[in-house]
Amino acid sequence: MDKRQFIKSWAVVTSLLPLASCANVFAAGNNQPNQSSLANKQLLPVAINPGDTVALVSPSKATDNLLDVQIATEVMQALGLKVKISQHLTSRRGHLAGTDQQRADDINAMFADTEVKAIICLRGGSGAARILPLLNYALIKQHPKILLGYSDITALHNAIHAQTGLISFHGPNGTGSWNSFNADQFRRVFFERELMHYENVIEARDELAPRTNRIITIRGGKTQGEIIGGNLSVLTSLAGSPYLPDFSNKILFVEDVQEAPYRIDRMLSTLKLMGALDKLAGFIFGDCTGCNPIGGYGWLTMDQIFDDHIKPLNIPAYRGAMIGHIKQQFIVPVGAKVEMDADKGSFTLLQSVFQSI
CATH class of the missing domain: 3.50.30.60 (LD-carboxypeptidase A C-terminal domain-like)
Structure with a gap:
């Protein structure tokens, strides 16, 4: 290749570099945080009915008693639901229910799982904020589901709403108290779909x-x-x-x-x-x-x-x-x-x- 051909070829390559750079930015940006919540309109989750499958996830603190998982499972079953256990539900790293990536992977997987109709957080504690950059908000937006929990789960409610517009639900965790009042709230909100007062x-x-x-x-x-x-x-x-x-x-x-x-x-x-x-x-x-x-x-x-x-x-x-x-x-x-x-x-x-x- 002579000098003139080299310069011509190099000009073609360099002209394509900005396009390649933009492509990389767009690809990387698919899961990047949206800096403006105003860009996300309100997104409604799909309703659930008795007999549907719900997933148990643990985005924050680890459980130190496997009985917690059993009780949460029995509660959901008593409400008429089937239960799917996330892969890392009983994992542990320090006080956390597994690594940040494992906990985020469980949430992403349950939103993607077509069998799962709702996601119930096992417990609160501390650590949910650590996984916010690892959540796949584009995936969550494509598969809008019920997310239920409170306390440290506040981080998930606000991040998911800010990034996708999805309505989620602040209420009892799987290991919380499931007395008659809370069970009645659950049925009225999710099964009967009341305009609650x-x-x-x-x-x-x-x-x-x-x-x-x-x-x-x-x-x-x-x-x-x-x-x-x-x-x-x-x-x-x-x-x-x-x-x-x-x-x-x-x-x-x-x-x-x-x-x-x-x-x-x-x-x-x-x-x-x-x-x-x-x-x-x-x-x-x-x-x-x-x-x-x-x-x-x-x-x-x-x-x-x-x-x-x-x-x-x-x-x-x-x-x-x-x-x-x-x-x-x-x-x-x-x-x-x-x-x-x-x-x-x-x-x-x-x-x-x-x-x-």
Whole structure:
């Protein structure tokens, strides 16, 4: 090849390099986080019926007792469902239920599995945020299914909703309490597909005035919007990442467990500083189990914290909803449109949350 032919050939090759580079970017970008949740419209999961197969996965903490798996399996069977165990459900690496890749692979596999109609998280704990970059969001979007869990599973609910628009469900984990209230919620939400009305069950028992499941109105009024949220600690840990949904005109629900009030104050401060609280249409706080003050120079009360962070927003807001680390839990569809009434301490679904059959 002479000099002129070489230069001509090289010009052809170099002209194709940008196209090859773009092809690589597009190929790599298929599973990359979408930086704008606004690009994802609401996506409804496929409904389930008795007799369908559900999968048990463990995205966070490992189980230290195989009885947990047996109990979760029996619970799903008692609800009329068949159970499929994910490959790494009982794996362990430190406190985690296997490596990050194994836990992500299980979730990806269960979304891809045509036999599986819904995915139930075995337990919470810690570690779900580690697998968010490893989830195949394009695959999840192609196979929209019910995902149920709470606590650390908040990371999955928010990431999947932010990246795909899929509605998922904040409610009991497989190893949680499956009392008559929770089982009834499950049947009404998933089998009967009710437009649920969520209002605390209040029983006076042997008291002149009821003491349990009481709500406190922070600021009265009604509003409508898509409801998002979950565990406050996990939610705020996603700040600055592409795995947090847009808060504009949303109704935020949060809960927590064993966090001192000053930590709740710090987390709400984080949401305030990032501009999230100022975008909200409404605010619901569930239960803060074991969130007791500690000694020292004194502390803000929970009442003062909500007065400081939530009341000035001038939006409907209340606390005490049956959401959180408690025995009786609402099953809340994350990303669904609801109407809330802060004076009554309730919210109601305004839409079907499943694809039409």
